[in-house]
Amino acid sequence: MIFADANVEEAAESLRVASFWNSGQECGAACRVLVHESVADKFVELFVAQVRELAIGEPGSGDDIEIGPLVSKAHFDRVVGYLDRAAQRGIRVAIGGTALAGTGYFVAPTVLVDVPDGAECSREEIFGPVVTVETFTDEDEAVRRANDVPVGLSASVWTENARRSHDIAARLDSGTVWVNSHLVLANEVPWGGFKGSGYGRDLSIYALDDYSRTKHVMHNHSR
Numbered sequence: 499m500i501f502a503d504a505n506v507e508e509a510a511e512s513l514r515v516a517s518f519w520n521s522g523q524e525c526g527a528a529c530r531v532l533v534h535e536s537v538a539d540k541f542v543e544l545f546v547a548q549v550r551e552l553a554i555g556e557p558g559s560g561d562d563i564e565i566g567p568l569v570s571k572a573h574f575d576r577v578v579g580y581l582d583r584a585a586q587r588g589i590r591v592a593i594g595g596t597a598l599a600g601t602g603y604f605v606a607p608t609v610l611v612d613v614p615d616g617a618e619c620s621r622e623e624i625f626g627p628v629v630t631v632e633t634f635t636d637e638d639e640a641v642r643r644a645n646d647v648p649v650g651l652s653a654s655v656w657t658e659n660a661r662r663s664h665d666i667a668a669r670l671d672s673g674t675v676w677v678n679s680h681l682v683l684a685n686e687v688p689w690g691g692f693k694g695s696g697y698g699r700d701l702s703i704y705a706l707d708d709y710s711r712t713k714h715v716m717h718n719h720s721r
Contacts, residue, residue, distance in 0.1 A: 499640055499666065500533040500541060504656035508678070510544035513629070516654075516680035518552060518607055521565050522627040523573075525695075526652040528680045530620050532640050535633040542611055542631060546593045549607045549629075554598070565627055567602040574603035577626035584610055584619045594627070621647050637666065645671045651691030654680040673699075 500509050516528040533541050554565040568574045578597050585595065594608030605627055613620050613630045620630040634640040644653060652674040655666045667675040673691035676682060683689060683701065690699035698708050 499644060499653065499655050499670075500531065500537065501640075501655075501657040501659070501662065502534040502536045503658045504537070505658070505678070506537050506541045506656075507544055509656045510541060510548050512680060513545060514548035514552070517629045518549070518565060518627050519681065521568060521605075522629075523569060523625055524681070525625075526674070526681050526683075526689075528654065529624060529629055531629060531631045532634050532644055533631060534640075535635055538631070538633045542592055542609070545629075545631075546609055549593050549609055552607050554604065554607070556602070565604075565607055567604050568626060569603075571603060573625070574605065577605050577624055577628065580619055580622075580624045580626075580628065581605075581608065584617070587617065589613055589617065589619065592631075615643060616646075623649065637662070641666065641669045645669075648694040649691065650693040651695040652676070652681075654678075 500506065513528045513531070519527060522529060552564045553562045555563045557563055557566045568577060574597070581595055585591070589610050590612050592609040592611045594606035595610075596606055598604040598606050608628045609631060610619060610628065611631045613632045615632070617630070619628070620632060632643065634643060650672045653670045653672040654676040655663050655670075656678055657663050657666075663677045667677065671692050673695065674689060685701050688699040688702040688704040690696065699705055
C-alpha cells in the first residue's frame with residue numbers, strides 16, 4: 499500500500515526483490531500493489547524500469563540470475579491461465595504478460611496495471627512472477643480493498659507519516675505488516691497470517707506453541 503507521501507523510488511526498488519523473489523513463488527511476496535492515484539503513474543514507471551532489468555535464466559547459470567522457472571508444468575499452466583484471463587478481461591499489461599519462448603517453465607516478469615476492484619488476478623494468489631497494481635483515493639478505500647480478500651498473511655505500508663503508518667497497520671487484517679519495507683524476516687518475530695492464510699506461527703517463541711502441551715493443575719489448599 500503506497501501513499502502519496504511515500505518515497506516511490508525506494509518502494510519500486512524494494513518491490514523489485516520482494517515481488518519477484520523465487521519467481522514470485524513466495525507466500526509473502528508483494529504480488530498486489532495498491533497505490534494512491536496521485537503517484538500511480540510515477541510508481542508504475544519506476545517499477546517497470548526495475549522489472550525490465552531483472553536477469554532471467556536457469557538458477558545455476560550465474561549468481562546474477564533473479565528470475566528462474568516455475569516449479570512444474572501444472573503450475574506454469576496455472577499462472578499462464580491467470581494471464582490469459584486477465585488479457586481477456588482487458589486488463590492492461592505494463593510489461594511481460596506471457597510465457598517465455600524456449601525450454602523450461604519460464605514466465606516473463608509481469609506487471610498488470612489499472613486493475614479493477616475485485617479482479618480475479620488481484621483477489622487470488624497467482625504465486626508466480628506477476629504483480630497487479632490498483633489505485634485508491636483515500637485511506638478508507640485502501641484499507642477496504644486491501645482487506646477484501648480471503649487471505650491475510652502479510653502487507654506493507656509505504657508512507658512518511660508516522661500516524662498513518664500505525665493506524666493503517668492496525669487496520670490491515672494481516673498477520674505481518676511492514677512499514678517502508680517488505681519481506682524482511684527475523685527469527686525473533688512471529689511469521690504467520692489471518693483468515694485463509696492458516697493458523698499458528700513460524701519463528702519467534704510463538705513457534706513453540708505447536709510443539710507444546712499446556713496443562714492446568716489447580717490445588718485446593720483449604721483441605
